[in-house]
Amino acid sequence: MSRPSTVxxxxxxxxxxxxxxxxxxxxxxxxxxxxxxxxxxxxHLDSGALYRALTLALVRNRIPSERWPHLDRGELAALDLRxxxxxxxxxxxxxxxxxxxxxxxxxxxxxxxxxxxxxEARARLLELQRSAPTYGGVVADGRDxxxxxxxxxxxxxxxxxxxxxxxRRRLRQDGKEExxxxxxxxxxxxxxxxxxDEERAVAPLLRPPGALVxxxxxxxxxxxxxxxxxxxxxxLGSAR
Ligand code: DC
Numbered sequence: 001m002s003r004p005s006t007v008x009x010x011x012x013x014x015x016x017x018x019x020x021x022x023x024x025x026x027x028x029x030x031x032x033x034x035x036x037x038x039x040x041x042x043x044h045l046d047s048g049a050l051y052r053a054l055t056l057a058l059v060r061n062r063i064p065s066e067r068w069p070h071l072d073r074g075e076l077a078a079l080d081l082r083x084x085x086x087x088x089x090x091x092x093x094x095x096x097x098x099x100x101x102x103x104x105x106x107x108x109x110x111x112x113x114x115x116x117x118x119x120e121a122r123a124r125l126l127e128l129q130r131s132a133p134t135y136g137g138v139v140a141d142g143r144d145x146x147x148x149x150x151x152x153x154x155x156x157x158x159x160x161x162x163x164x165x166x167x168r169r170r171l172r173q174d175g176k177e178e179x180x181x182x183x184x185x186x187x188x189x190x191x192x193x194x195x196x197d198e199e200r201a202v203a204p205l206l207r208p209p210g211a212l213v214x215x216x217x218x219x220x221x222x223x224x225x226x227x228x229x230x231x232x233x234x235x236l237g238s239a240r
Contacts, residue, residue, distance in 0.1 A: 017137025020149070020155070021140070028221070034139075037139035044140075051125065054124070056094060058079070060094075065111055069118050116197070157231070161216045
């Protein structure tokens with residue numbers, strides 16, 4: 001895909017070249033962030049992958065989830081988790097290797113929101129996330145990118161869509177049929193995750209102040225990408 005010539009690259013000499021995209025589960029943050037990053041010539045930082053990788057590290061080390069809230073900084077720092085810059089984004093390395101599909105396994109998906117509530121775990125991942133822009137500009141997606149991790153980002157986006165729309169998209173993404181029962185069940189699962197993300201005491205899912213809020217229910221994927229790319233060209237241009 002070609003990059004518009006007016007848009008700065010990640011290696012801008014002044015001003016943070018950072019776009020944040022937050023939103024609830026199934027709002028399409030990661031897919032959108034990846035394409036926006038590609039169009040802007042920036043790297044995509046998928047912060048959810050870091051939460052998943054830390055969860056997997058604890059599971060592999062056979063540390064039961066009841067102990068996770070009590071882990072101290074030293075124990076978390078001892079887990080070998082790194083961000084490796086690639087051409088378009090980052091690979092999360094666990095013990096020096098890319099964990100691949102295991103990050104999205106049902107076992108990890110089920111436990112990751114437990115980890116996301118642990119302040120020490122969030123602190124461990126904060127450092128890694130904040131190291132990402134040292135390699136160049138980023139489009140970072142997650143739940144607290146604009147509120148906690150990169151509050152200084154020139155453009156903060158908050159994506160929303162109705163619960164049913166998000167459930168349908170998730171089913172489609174997973175190659176499942178969008179029959180009414182499946183949509184209801186997936187809606188219930190997403191609603192449960194939304195509540196956990198919104199109600200946790202530490203870094204809850206919030207609209208960042210000054211965010212561009214985009215309701216994608218009636219938008220095509222291309223339309224939502226276009227809106228963000230246009231806003232980024234303006235915001236990052238003026239941040240240089
Ligand atoms: O976006 P995802 O489904 O890969 O995120 C996995 C989990 O991590 C989800 O429970 C929310 C949590 N998360 C978070 O708390 N903060 C972030 N910045 C990213 C993800």
